[in-house]
Amino acid sequence: MLNEVVVLEQEATGVQIPGGNAITLPEGSRIYITQMLGNSITAATDIGLVRISRDEADRLGITPKEEEPSTLPPDASLEDRIWDTLKAIYDPEIPVDIVNLGLVYGVEVITHENGKSHIHILMTLTAPGCGMGPHLMAEAETRALALDGVETVDVEFVWDPPWNQEMMTEEAKMTLGLI
Known part of the structure; x- marks a missing residue:
């Protein structure tokens, strides 16, 4: 899904970047996924960049890349x-x-x-x-x-x-x- 346009099949919530304001993207909005790292995705929208949480992305059927497993030994501090x-x-x-x-x-x-x-x-x-x-x-x-x-x-x-x-x-x- 990275670098793809996704049409939202339901309303979605996110955070506007860089302002940090909570926003709602209406059903039918087109988003362009630019980054799928860590616990969120970043998408370009008609109103600018938006950060969407992993939980919200999962709810929308957009699955961010799985996090890399830790390479720390079990007894790490x-x-x-x-x-x-x-x-x-x-x-x-x-x-x-x-x-x-x-x-x-x-x-x-x-x-x-x-x-x-x-x-x-x-x-x-x-x-x-x-x-x-x-x-x-x-x-x-x-x-x-x-x-x-x-x-x-x-x-x-x-x-x-x-x-x-x-x-x-x-x-x-x-x-x-x-x-």
């Missing part, structure tokens, strides 16, 4: 598992995950007496005014909370240092044709 799960979150406009894009500045694991952990994720965005920030933040929190041993999560956005292309991994730069 919680911090390594957090970093790994964050690699499954993709920027809706750029086909690179938020870790390789350089948006995640740090992960702190604080283990409580009950053996459960609090996770503090420090991240940024490619631009301070990006309306997708709350959506990326919520996905990071949801994914981290789903891991065994995690009790609470907070995601903090920071703007210092400001993000720039030099923060991307070599892999990300190669994906984007920058090297």
Whole structure:
């Protein structure tokens, strides 16, 4: 379905990119799927780019590419598992995950007496005014909370240092044709 036009057979909900506003696409809308990565798809519509969740895409009969299974060993640390799960979150406009894009500045694991952990994720965005920030933040929190041993999560956005292309991994730069 990637790079194909799809005519919606039923109403669909999504998030406008980059504004971050919730929208409803009416039945019969034509969408052009531009990206199927992580837990969502990105589609071009008559009103611009829209991010559609995996659950909504499944409901519509549009199945995003399955996520790559983790290559971490079973005894990987919680911090390594957090970093790994964050690699499954993709920027809706750029086909690179938020870790390789350089948006995640740090992960702190604080283990409580009950053996459960609090996770503090420090991240940024490619631009301070990006309306997708709350959506990326919520996905990071949801994914981290789903891991065994995690009790609470907070995601903090920071703007210092400001993000720039030099923060991307070599892999990300190669994906984007920058090297």
